[in-house]
Amino acid sequence: MLEVEGLVTEFATREGVLRAVNGVSFALQPGEVVGLVGESGSGKSVTGYSILGLVDPPGRVAAGSVRFRGEELVGMPEARLRALRGRHIAMVFQDPMMTLNPVLSVETQMVETVLAHEPGAGREAARRRALESLDRVGIAAPERRLAQYPHQFSGGMRQRVAIAIALLHRPGLVIADEPTTALDVTVQGQILFEMQKLVRESGTALLWITHDLAVVAGLAERILVMYAGRIVEEGSVEQVLESPRHPYTRGLLDSVPAAARPGERLRQIPGMTPSLARLGAGCAFRERCSRADAACLAMPELAGGVRCHHPLC
Amino acid sequence: MLALREVSKVFEKRLDAVERLARRLGADVQEHTVHAVDRVSFEVREGEVVGLVGESGCGKSTLGRLACGLHEPSAGQVLYRGAPLDGTRRRRIQMIFQDPFASLNPRLRVGEIVGEAPRVHGLVKAGDTAAYVAGLLQRVGLDGTLARRYPHQFSGGQRARIGIARALAVQPEFLVCDEAVAALDVSIQAQVLNLFLDLRRDLGLTYLFISHDLGVVRHLAERVVVMYLGRVVEIAPAAELFAAPNHPYTQALLAEVPTLERRRRSFMPIKGEIPSPLAPPPGCHFHPRCPHAMARCKEENPVLREIAPGRLSACHLNG
Numbered sequence: 001m002l003e004v005e006g007l008v009t010e011f012a013t014r015e016g017v018l019r020a021v022n023g024v025s026f027a028l029q030p031g032e033v034v035g036l037v038g039e040s041g042s043g044k045s046v047t048g049y050s051i052l053g054l055v056d057p058p059g060r061v062a063a064g065s066v067r068f069r070g071e072e073l074v075g076m077p078e079a080r081l082r083a084l085r086g087r088h089i090a091m092v093f094q095d096p097m098m099t100l101n102p103v104l105s106v107e108t109q110m111v112e113t114v115l116a117h118e119p120g121a122g123r124e125a126a127r128r129r130a131l132e133s134l135d136r137v138g139i140a141a142p143e144r145r146l147a148q149y150p151h152q153f154s155g156g157m158r159q160r161v162a163i164a165i166a167l168l169h170r171p172g173l174v175i176a177d178e179p180t181t182a183l184d185v186t187v188q189g190q191i192l193f194e195m196q197k198l199v200r201e202s203g204t205a206l207l208w209i210t211h212d213l214a215v216v217a218g219l220a221e222r223i224l225v226m227y228a229g230r231i232v233e234e235g236s237v238e239q240v241l242e243s244p245r246h247p248y249t250r251g252l253l254d255s256v257p258a259a260a261r262p263g264e265r266l267r268q269i270p271g272m273t274p275s276l277a278r279l280g281a282g283c284a285f286r287e288r289c290s291r292a293d294a295a296c297l298a299m300p301e302l303a304g305g306v307r308c309h310h311p312l313c
Numbered sequence: 314m315l316a317l318r319e320v321s322k323v324f325e326k327r328l329d330a331v332e333r334l335a336r337r338l339g340a341d342v343q344e345h346t347v348h349a350v351d352r353v354s355f356e357v358r359e360g361e362v363v364g365l366v367g368e369s370g371c372g373k374s375t376l377g378r379l380a381c382g383l384h385e386p387s388a389g390q391v392l393y394r395g396a397p398l399d400g401t402r403r404r405r406i407q408m409i410f411q412d413p414f415a416s417l418n419p420r421l422r423v424g425e426i427v428g429e430a431p432r433v434h435g436l437v438k439a440g441d442t443a444a445y446v447a448g449l450l451q452r453v454g455l456d457g458t459l460a461r462r463y464p465h466q467f468s469g470g471q472r473a474r475i476g477i478a479r480a481l482a483v484q485p486e487f488l489v490c491d492e493a494v495a496a497l498d499v500s501i502q503a504q505v506l507n508l509f510l511d512l513r514r515d516l517g518l519t520y521l522f523i524s525h526d527l528g529v530v531r532h533l534a535e536r537v538v539v540m541y542l543g544r545v546v547e548i549a550p551a552a553e554l555f556a557a558p559n560h561p562y563t564q565a566l567l568a569e570v571p572t573l574e575r576r577r578r579s580f581m582p583i584k585g586e587i588p589s590p591l592a593p594p595p596g597c598h599f600h601p602r603c604p605h606a607m608a609r610c611k612e613e614n615p616v617l618r619e620i621a622p623g624r625l626s627a628c629h630l631n632g
Binding site for chain 1: 528
């Protein structure tokens, strides 16, 4: 379905060219849910944007290939890409107002989305599709809701509308960038429930980008962990969460307070994420890592699901 | 140490001249009244960590501001060591804010941000301020020589530490932490949580720790207060609350928390969303979403009462 190979995305800045995504490769099967996990600045969101060709200057996809159903997306003409985006590949953002226009009614926005990709569909059919889609994401009274404007919706409801728009064309792939991060727990639970149901029913592949390991634990089948622009570990949910092999993944899991005994000091990772401008050669995690030695001055390869010279267990 | 007695906070949006005119001409414009905090009572004992949890709009931040005197209560009393808040008492209670980007003045050097309040309060002489600030920065895990830098030169985690240093500068006994780690990455959050634990041990601080993150609260708090739409629905020792929540809202909240142990589970969400605080439902505020709601819940507001030693809950199911 989706094959990403050696993806490199660079940003030209005053401090030089920064590689936000540095040789990322992975694949997604139809109906598969993959969690792409990392902290701020790890390059997880830029990876999502790069797949869709949404990286704006000064950023650019400098190398690598993204194939969707066998078709190369990198370097594809913008017109063709636009036809694909929204129809076959959809994106859901953290802030639903990235998707929604505040001065148009939900009906206008949804009907236009349908007609943009299927000009011959007709307004009435497009409206029916919009109603179905709202109903599918669990919005009560879709008839009444359709006539309303985004400000009349709560945060959770807006995110549902954004998801409903993403699903209008029943896309083969949905890229979701932290869609529940800004929501309350009970609302997050509802959205996760709807997404899970949709993936199961329609066979849509889902790339779920998040910093929250606990969310992907409940949702994904596979996890990719990113650090400083590279995938440092990948594997099944069980494997990555129960027996992580990269010291960074171990450190992340130990940092989650729920996993520790109440009131005890958490086993923290020292230091902070290095600036991309000062990475240098070698493993990007070595300065925070207790297992680092001279070997770590050379960049380890991603082998057996882990990018580390001294993997755990 | 800190006692809230039937504390309420009401925010009113009065009509401005245009709206008054519009109303006279027959437009449907109304004054809005929000009961952000509705008759809340609980105590925080000396040396204790109390967690205050709830979702957006439940009034937890307003309550935090009432506790440290940033808001005047509309009704009820906030007592600190048995007496109402005044100047010196207020200094003993400091607040740590969520957003490490918005809560530091970008035009001031870190040394001025941290050193200003203790100098004004006469806790330190002008000549000794630099050394005092350096000591505080070290205390929160920053290099003392960073005092000449501006906030934008620090990362989010470092800014959170500066916010903590500023609060500690006036030698408080009590910290109100309002979502103090919510904006931080997991690995940085762990470092700051450890700092809170260390400070408590070394300085004997008392905390009111406000958070929407139940994992964080479970880790830090000894007792937990759960709020829903301005009211307290449950108070219990943390271990008991997480093991056996009593109130249906607390149960739902705990069931929704994604954890590392629950793999590829089926999410079974509770229905609906939090109603608008402008028009809360009558009776028990939670009844429209509650799976156990009875006729009585729609009419009568359940009182918060003791259901076991040290445990309080506000639910008609308890009889």
